[in-house]
Amino acid sequence: MKIIGAEALLESLRREGVDVIFGYPGGAVIPVYDMIYQKDFPHILTRHEQGAVHAADGYARSTGKPGVCLATSGPGATNLVTGLATAYMDSVPVIAFTGQVATSLLGKDSFQEADITGITMPITKHNYLVKKASDLPRIIKEAFHIATTGRPGPVLIDLPKDVSVDSLDYSYPKTVNLPGYKPNYEGNAKQIKAASAALAAATKPLIYAGGGVISSGAEQELIRLAEKARIPVTTTLMGLTAFPGNHPLFLGMLGMHGTAAANYAVTDCDLLLAIGARFDDRVTGDITAFAPHAQIIHMDIDPAEIGKNVRVDIPIVGDIKNILSALLTQLVPGNYEGWLQTVERWKKQYPLTYQPQEGTIMPQAVIEELCALTKGDAIICTEVGQHQMWTAQYYRFTRPRSLITSGGLGTMGFGFPAAIGAQVGNPGRLVIDLAGDGSIQMNIQELATVASYQLPVKIIILNNGYLGMVRQWQELFFEKRYSQVALANPDFTKLAEAYGIKAYTATKPEELRELLQAVLEHPGPALLNCLVHPEVNVLPMVPPNGPINRMLGVEAK
Amino acid sequence: MKHTLAMLVVNQPGVMARVAGLYSRRGYNIESIAVGKTEDPKISRITLVVETENEAELEQITKQLYKLIDVIKINDITRDDAVERELALIKVNATSANRSQLLEIVDIFRAKIIDVSLDALIIEVTGTQDKVEAMIALIKPFGLKELVRTGKIAMVRSAVQS
Numbered sequence: 001m002k003i004i005g006a007e008a009l010l011e012s013l014r015r016e017g018v019d020v021i022f023g024y025p026g027g028a029v030i031p032v033y034d035m036i037y038q039k040d041f042p043h044i045l046t047r048h049e050q051g052a053v054h055a056a057d058g059y060a061r062s063t064g065k066p067g068v069c070l071a072t073s074g075p076g077a078t079n080l081v082t083g084l085a086t087a088y089m090d091s092v093p094v095i096a097f098t099g100q101v102a103t104s105l106l107g108k109d110s111f112q113e114a115d116i117t118g119i120t121m122p123i124t125k126h127n128y129l130v131k132k133a134s135d136l137p138r139i140i141k142e143a144f145h146i147a148t149t150g151r152p153g154p155v156l157i158d159l160p161k162d163v164s165v166d167s168l169d170y171s172y173p174k175t176v177n178l179p180g181y182k183p184n185y186e187g188n189a190k191q192i193k194a195a196s197a198a199l200a201a202a203t204k205p206l207i208y209a210g211g212g213v214i215s216s217g218a219e220q221e222l223i224r225l226a227e228k229a230r231i232p233v234t235t236t237l238m239g240l241t242a243f244p245g246n247h248p249l250f251l252g253m254l255g256m257h258g259t260a261a262a263n264y265a266v267t268d269c270d271l272l273l274a275i276g277a278r279f280d281d282r283v284t285g286d287i288t289a290f291a292p293h294a295q296i297i298h299m300d301i302d303p304a305e306i307g308k309n310v311r312v313d314i315p316i317v318g319d320i321k322n323i324l325s326a327l328l329t330q331l332v333p334g335n336y337e338g339w340l341q342t343v344e345r346w347k348k349q350y351p352l353t354y355q356p357q358e359g360t361i362m363p364q365a366v367i368e369e370l371c372a373l374t375k376g377d378a379i380i381c382t383e384v385g386q387h388q389m390w391t392a393q394y395y396r397f398t399r400p401r402s403l404i405t406s407g408g409l410g411t412m413g414f415g416f417p418a419a420i421g422a423q424v425g426n427p428g429r430l431v432i433d434l435a436g437d438g439s440i441q442m443n444i445q446e447l448a449t450v451a452s453y454q455l456p457v458k459i460i461i462l463n464n465g466y467l468g469m470v471r472q473w474q475e476l477f478f479e480k481r482y483s484q485v486a487l488a489n490p491d492f493t494k495l496a497e498a499y500g501i502k503a504y505t506a507t508k509p510e511e512l513r514e515l516l517q518a519v520l521e522h523p524g525p526a527l528l529n530c531l532v533h534p535e536v537n538v539l540p541m542v543p544p545n546g547p548i549n550r551m552l553g554v555e556a557k
Numbered sequence: 558m559k560h561t562l563a564m565l566v567v568n569q570p571g572v573m574a575r576v577a578g579l580y581s582r583r584g585y586n587i588e589s590i591a592v593g594k595t596e597d598p599k600i601s602r603i604t605l606v607v608e609t610e611n612e613a614e615l616e617q618i619t620k621q622l623y624k625l626i627d628v629i630k631i632n633d634i635t636r637d638d639a640v641e642r643e644l645a646l647i648k649v650n651a652t653s654a655n656r657s658q659l660l661e662i663v664d665i666f667r668a669k670i671i672d673v674s675l676d677a678l679i680i681e682v683t684g685t686q687d688k689v690e691a692m693i694a695l696i697k698p699f700g701l702k703e704l705v706r707t708g709k710i711a712m713v714r715s716a717v718q719s
């Protein structure tokens with residue numbers, strides 16, 4: 001079959017099961033857009049390329065399928081950079097196509113030329129510059145394979161304009177031949193046995209689960225391990241939906257804004273099972289004081305994570321689901337009842353709390369209320385800042401893949417476009433962007449996208465009038481010198497209304513529930529601007545580089 | 558400590574940039590890097606000489622290199638029985654007064670003179686890094702005008718058949 005590059009691209013996407021592209025056109029991709037038109041390929045037009053790549057990311061995180069985005073050369077391509085870095089840091093399978101100047105113009109500073117493969121080398125799992133149309137099917141096949149297997153990650157394909165119009169003899173390869181890419185899926189049996197023996201010998205074991213559990217689809221195995229052996233569980237921000245938020249063995253998130261129970265448990269445990277987590281500095285605090293009494297078992301698909309930040313006693317490289325399944329067949333749990341009692345006491349003694357204040361909406365209360373109204377079942381996307389941490393603390397997630405948040409890169413402006421992708425990928429579900437007043441303005445243009453496709457995304461702004469998280473650091477560590485953090489905000493309701501989106505403002509605690517309900521029940525997109533207390537801090541907080549068992553804001557009850 | 562890493566990589570444009578970029582990005586130092594095709598034109602060999610602080614650092618950088626899709630195999634051949642060679646071209650001031658002394662050094666090192674002009678010579682020397690360095694040290698006092706070195710390449714010896 002003789003077809004042109006642009007058609008080969010869409011045909012290959014079809015064969016990969018891609019049902020939507022998030023994108024934005026421009027000169028170098030006009031041939032691709034012409035083919036999208038001719039083939040009527042499903043496409044969501046965002047209002048900025050950053051919106052497109054975050055949407056593809058949100059689609060991928062919420063569905064488990066790779067997300068696809070498309071941008072033109074030069075500025076279109078560079079607008080993808082933050083989104084690719086975001087996906088890379090959180091190991092999300094995104095395939096980005098960029099237009100490029102024709103091969104004859106490459107390297108000549110041609111109009112709208114940017115070396116996007118060079119630029120994105122450190123923020124993609126792999127990338128390609130397609131030199132001939134006949135390479136395209138193989139490259140797309142490889143890209144999907146690389147993005148979705150092993151430790152997932154974004155892959156970029158740069159497509160010169162002539163390549164998309166040249167003809168080729170099309171056939172889609174069935175297999176890939178990548179001699180340098182052989183992820184290891186089976187955990188070493190001897191190591192799994194050693195882990196099982198360590199569990200039998202332990203008296204104070206703790207599970208520390210990360211996003212790898214979700215990437216691997218190992219949530220059920222994790223629950224079975226915890227329940228069968230009766231081991232308490234803490235998770236990272238990325239791991240939050242890997243374990244039910246209302247489970248009696250759940251301690252909440254650990255780390256800088258983790259719960260006291262989780263951080264005490266890490267510091268006290270004698271065996272730490274790190275499962276698909278990577279000992280990030282926001283988790284460990286002072287690394288020398290992290291899990292000081294524990295033997296460490298580290299399970300991860302990526303060998304480079306083993307021993308990167310901490311010494312590991314029992315490394316197990318492989319797919320988490322495989323490793324946990326194997327471990328479950330030979331599990332001989334010890335008796336941890338004394339330890340469970342200790343942990344339970346911490347949970348009771350040091351719950352997450354805040355001081356309600358007369359007449360103002362407390363930000364934490366918004367999330368508690370939202371959690372109650374949605375029964376922990378919504379897909380929650382967040383931006384970055386205090387509201388993100390409060391979401392992690394107060395929303396009790398009940399389903400995997402229902403927290404979509406930029407953990408590794410901490411990208412403000414991520415949540416709203418990610419919510420668009422999540423809504424497109426989950427048409428029947430309630431998708432909410434929990435936003436800060438600062439962050440929402442970083443991709444506010446996407447209001448036009450939800451309006452034009454009538455995507456029923458809900459935006460809830462915790463409007464504190466500040467870049468709150470930065471303000472918190474300035475308050476605590478810079479003697480309240482509030483440098484450049486107070487925001488003069490637009491009227492968010494009027495702004496949303498200008499886009500034709502239903503919007504409300506909540507100013508008093510009494511009206512919060514009713515307005516939340518109104519927004520959630522609205523059939524189309526809707527926005528709630530919650531004017532919350534301006535100077536609340538996220539607590540507990542481990543001061544930067546401190547040991548995680550020393551937290552500000554932990555008072556024994 | 559210095560390590561010699563022998564890498565096999567897919568012969569793709571950009572593979573050198575990926576390897577070198579990874580090093581600088583993660584804050585490691587490359588002492589030398591040499592690249593060329595192998596007997597299989599689809600595969601290139603990169604010989605890297607790197608300075609690492611400890612074994613853990615070396616292990617981490619090796620694992621990071623393996624994450625590059627185009628990297629097929631990495632061998633640390635520092636302690637292996639390997640032949641190692643480097644080539645240097647040295648341009649040195651040569652007057653009628655010191656020329657014979659220079660020729661003597663060239664002779665001792667089994668180096669070659671590959672260009673002669675009125676006031677300078679170009680010497681080509683191959684050998685281990687130690688040898689090349691010793692030669693350079695001896696030439697320096699004569700007035701070293703220019704120096705280029707290839708970086709080390711290496712090959713592990715086959716086991717002796719009994």
Ligand SMILES: Cc1ncc(C[n+]2csc(CCOP(=O)(O)OP(=O)(O)O)c2C)c(N)n1
Pocket residue numbers: 383384385386387388410411412413435436437438439440462464466467468469470
């Ligand atoms: C793109 C980007 N720029 C800057 C930052 C640094 N930063 C982290 S949190 C934060 C404040 C966010 O303010 P807002 O969205 O209002 O959330 P709040 O903390 O007030 O809940 C800033 C500026 C960032 N994370 N991302």
Ligand SMILES: [Mg+2]
Pocket residue numbers: 385436437438462463464465466467468
């Ligand atoms: Mg704010």
